[in-house]
Amino acid sequence: MNRPARSHSSGLPLDRIRVVLSHTSHPGNIGAAARAMKTMGLSRLLLVNPKRFPDDQAVARAAGADDILAQAEVYATLDEALADTVHAYALSARHRNLGPPAMPARLAATDILARTDEGEVALLFGNETAGLSNAEVQRCQRTVFIPANPEYTSLNLASAVQLLCYELRLAAFGGRPPVVSKAVPFATPLAAYQDVERFYQHLERVMVASGFLDPQHPRRLVPKLRRLFGRAELESDEINILRGLLDAVEHTLTGKGESREARQDDSGRKQ
Amino acid sequence: MNRPARSHSSGLPLDRIRVVLSHTSHPGNIGAAARAMKTMGLSRLLLVNPKRFPDDQAVARAAGADDILAQAEVYATLDEALADTVHAYALSARHRNLGPPAMPARLAATDILARTDEGEVALLFGNETAGLSNAEVQRCQRTVFIPANPEYTSLNLASAVQLLCYELRLAAFGGRPPVVSKAVPFATPLAAYQDVERFYQHLERVMVASGFLDPQHPRRLVPKLRRLFGRAELESDEINILRGLLDAVEHTLTGKGESREARQDDSGRKQ
Structure with a gap:
């Protein structure tokens, strides 16, 4: 499928992280994931065998992050999407026989950022209903879990992307990413x-x-x-x-x- | 409007936090916010003058968190929704003249949790397009911001609820919330x-x-x-x-x- 030249390897750490969505059912979730990525400064979206893409619903839910959608790479297989990566992390709430070691999202974000020194890193999200298959998880070196309510772990796909990208952004900037302006304009210096x-x-x-x-x-x-x-x-x-x-x-x-x-x-x- | 007896004051810290959505336009976002809350163990949703609620779209996007929707309290004014709280935090990416001090989400979560010792705390989210009005923000003691990409800060409403509830959950459990099981079932003890x-x-x-x-x-x-x-x-x-x-x-x-x-x-x- 389409595969533009990969020119990101030398960029900032966040540019060396691929968000890979595998077998996504709802195009709206692809758009919402693109939006979530962009709010946190990530831009590299790869889609493995999406049910419907491109799609108007994806554009609608992207809400201004349509540049991320336009650059998204679409592949038939996970192997193609992971080509040239040196590490892959699978988001999974479930536990797998023979699965790789599991890390919570915050720790994983620090780990992923450190790995970007060594090359491209993939963060893999599965289908909305079925999640990732065991075969997909076994292509990764780590699983990542979001420490959700044990009685209800059902995060929306784009919400999971949002949380991981947020943790990656905080990790990339040592917990203090630059913001537009934190100052309250009306504030004056503290009194002596x-x-x-x-x-x-x-x-x-x-x-x-x-x-x-x-x-x-x-x-x-x-x-x-x-x-x-x-x-x-x-x-x-x-x-x-x-x-x-x-x-x-x-x-x-x-x-x-x-x-x-x-x-x-x-x-x-x-x- | 409906106002059930408030029996939560004596519960766990997360039960003393109200998520207040003001003037929400899209019922789907209310449902997605309920889902986001439930994944992180929050349950108290209050709606101020929502455009459409109850609504089938809210139930559809709640995806199993419909108990949160069913218990949601609906009010005509913010003053009613904030009644009996002792602290209120306004999520706002914008800076306000005369606004209260701004804190990033992670720091705010720790602060909010500490405040639950003193009584009920509200976390206030504005309309999808317009955000919170200055009058709404001025009813709060703090604003909270998500340290997003300065070039694109447009988080979806439910994504913002998800991030804040995630930070609250981590803060409530000292960074290590209980999970279903972190063990990889196939694992054996490390070799000596x-x-x-x-x-x-x-x-x-x-x-x-x-x-x-x-x-x-x-x-x-x-x-x-x-x-x-x-x-x-x-x-x-x-x-x-x-x-x-x-x-x-x-x-x-x-x-x-x-x-x-x-x-x-x-x-x-x-x-």
Whole structure:
């Protein structure tokens, strides 16, 4: 069947991993698997004797990962799909007489990534209903299992592909893959110790002025509020907002109150 | 809408986690999410204003997880679905002005599990196309992101549920959830050191007898074969098979050869 030149061997580790789907019944699952792969940065999809492919349902479920489908290689036999690989891992929830050693998905991902140094590695998924045959599993050096609920291990094919590709992505990037941007755009730098302490002093002063805190019977109000704001890990802008609010309250209560400029002067002077 | 008695609060940690799907468009995704949950031992599905539910497509994609669908709670508003929770985590690939702090899925799973000590925890997933609204995200204390390919972050809804439930299961069982049986039924105990060494001696003797190994020019054959069998981590039955084969070959070559009984005697004597 079609077999483009294999130009991936020298690429990134994830490019040296083939996802091989054997005897897939539903083309929608092929599309969903392509989508799952692409979300995790894998791109090499090989199909062994799929029931229907290409197919509109595959394209629909691929949802933008149609480039993966377009590059998919289709073979009549597993031997052709595994040609030139140096390791093959079979996903299997069932246990096999004479099967190769079994590893859980997370451990397998680390193992697979390490093997990509030695050449191309295949990750093999069987038919939706029957799984992989014993003959197929015996062509692999390891089986991989997903540690699912023992009472219900029936993962959807694309879900299994998604989990394995996710583990491979995390393994490829040492648990910290690059993301678009983890920053919360509105966030400001964390407030420094002395600024937080001045806020507590200001808060206490206002609580006393308002009559809420009786210095003779403080009822642990201050440590409780310290605990609350400590957990929140105040940012510098939040300190400014809170102190502005305290200023306004203090001014209303007493006619006094620090100006914002005085606060910043103060802060600058003592740093 | 329907709201059965909430009897789960005292159960296992995974029973104190609600999966909340908000404004889901496609009932098939609700069914696939139920299936994904059940494979990982989660059972509490809450739906906020789903477009179509109950629905035959949901049942079809649930593939045996229809008990999760039957118990699903349906609400008109997110506030109702979050009632009585003490923490809520919003899955979101996008970054929000004023959004809560973001955590990657694996870290979030550990965090969520720890929070179940304090009460019920919700994990919130948005609409397939639009995701969660800012108003929905702001009802949560954390956002969770899946560290996907920055060029294509479009995970299917049920795939996202699958990944998070998988991480929760691993976190709930300290990375080693119970599985049906990891043993390969055909496996036998690993061979002991002295049995492996006697195999190497026997192998070397046969190689010499066959003329394959010239003791004057050994060409590193023995260390190479030691390396091969060392990697394979021989089992006791495999040693018996290999030594039986060596016996047969040796007998044919030289008319001599150890009997199986002599070997076992030998083994017993020297242990």
